[in-house]
Amino acid sequence: MQKVYNIGVEATLEVIGGKWKPIILCHLNHHGKIRTNEFRRLIPGISQKMLTNQLRELEQAGLIHRKVFNQVPPKVEYSLTSYGHGMEPILNMLCTWGEKHVELLQDKGEDVLLKQRDEDIAMQQTS
Amino acid sequence: MQKVYNIGVEATLEVIGGKWKPIILCHLNHHGKIRTNEFRRLIPGISQKMLTNQLRELEQAGLIHRKVFNQVPPKVEYSLTSYGHGMEPILNMLCTWGEKHVELLQDKGEDVLLKQRDEDIAMQQTS
């Protein structure tokens, strides 16, 4: 059965949807190669289980590569595949948008957005 | 209490995270103004409850505007605020990436991604 999408965003969400995937990808985008335990430090909120889980899904989607070093102690490095690098612009924008959003909230408080909204309403009523 | 983010993407996810928000925003980005029932047609999978819910959250985040027409039958139109328009580049990229991803899968089958991964592995081993 072929899945049908109204718009591409649904397909994208199937790949990077979920609570942690964009965060994981962003870190990989910034750092290059990341080991499992490094992830756990970078993303304190995530559990071992979810981390492995999300990494597996990203791997199967072809976005990241999992390199296993056969040694003791074990070592596993994750990195973006070339296909995963195609996500870079999106990841960067998600990152910068969020940073600006936070700045905005810190500078002017929560209600700056409401003020903005009121301006929009005023605009529309003149039309 | 002030929330602290390691990277901006976490803040972004707080705003547009969730199963439906990016889809809603994408539709608004494409169509301009959308009525409630139009949304239900555009997004068949969503329930009335979730639709209202997600729209409210986006409204409170300052991304969309809810215009109520006082008439019978009732009429409500949603549209992006000027702040919400700042999302456009992200929404467009999410959309186009997904479209290309779907194309890729349809053209070459699921395993093209695995082949890509193998190439990456080969690359790394030469280094």
Added chain:
DNA sequence: CGGCATCCTTGCCGATACTG
């Protein structure tokens, strides 16, 4: 038509313990 409230199910995800 658009929205709210209620009940109820699903499955996500965390906590814990264990293997190689």
Added chain:
DNA sequence: CAGTATCGGCAAGGATGCCG
């Protein structure tokens, strides 16, 4: 160090019915 397995809570989300 990296990963698996199992259990269970709890919130996300669906279905239904009622209101302006």
